[in-house]
Amino acid sequence: MSQAPSRLKVMKLEELLRRDVWDVDEERHIEVLKQEGLPLKALQLLCPMGCYSMAGERLLMSYEGCVECGTCRVLSKPEQIRWEFPRSGRGIQYRYT
Template identity: 35%
Template sequence: MKLDDKLYLVRFNTDKLNHIKITNGDLCLKCKDKVCTFICPAHVYDWDEEENRIAVGYEGCLECGTCRVACPHGNIKWDYPRGGFGVSWKNG
């Protein structure tokens, strides 16, 4: 089964409160590789050329925590969403 097929089985109850924060935007400007933009399986992070910053689309977060581990500067504050919100996995 392809990743896109598996992601189709995921359902989200999106909270209005963002559970992901970039701690210091200036560090992102200095980051050469911008690992968060390609390490996240849900593509939550995107480099916004016009605004010269990382855009975070937390609504599609799979809650794997890969981003906070992969960021070479430890610049991502990531918590689980509040109870009742976030990802729910559907089997079958």
């Protein structure tokens, strides 16, 4: 018995993300306030967009490609990372189709 062809296409995460667009706000919505005590490896490994990297001993954060998943917010305390959504209408705009 044959099945009707599905119209749904399975896509990889990278393919889905490539469809999205960013309206990057010049005002950063995420900021490292205090590096001490932060799980540096976890931030670098678990941010899906690679927004965290090290420059020697210093943690760098690039907010421009952020997909607002909240992972770094969960991994940190409010006094370590200031996390807000971008100002209204800015940041990532998801395209699901």
